[in-house]
Amino acid sequence: AKITDVQVTEITEEVLDSYYEGKNWRVQAHRQMTFRSSRFKLRSLDGLLSTKIDLSCLESLNISNNLLRDLDCIAGASAQLRQKGCMQGRLRFGSLRSLTA
Numbered sequence: 826a827k828i829t830d831v832q833v834t835e836i837t838e839e840v841l842d843s844y845y846e847g848k849n850w851r852v853q854a855h856r857q858m859t860f861r862s863s864r865f866k867l868r869s870l871d872g873l874l875s876t877k878i879d880l881s882c883l884e885s886l887n888i889s890n891n892l893l894r895d896l897d898c899i900a901g902a903s904a905q906l907r908q909k910g911c912m913q914g915r916l917r918f919g920s921l922r923s924l925t926a
Contacts, residue, residue, distance in 0.1 A: 836873035867891040
């Protein structure tokens with residue numbers, strides 16, 4: 826099944842390839858991201874933060890209408906990501922101005 830045909834519960838590189846229609850997401854400095862649609866039922870953002878994506882310039886993140894239980898990863902407080910050695914396990918999203926959850 827295509828990514829667009831299933832409900833996405835975790836962000837992976839395959840999901841980003843499908844959502845952004847190619848591999849350009851790896852080299853872009855993202856300013857806005859939206860994971861609000863009927864195809865997203867995210868349970869965590871750890872998958873997004875585990876990918877090689879530049880979120881240092883992210884100003885706006887819309888993750889409303891999902892199944893998220895906590896947003897520790899946004900504050901750089903995700904123990905799971907820190908244990909994996911992911912930079913985003915410590916990242917504090919200094920550019921983030923708008924979070925819709």
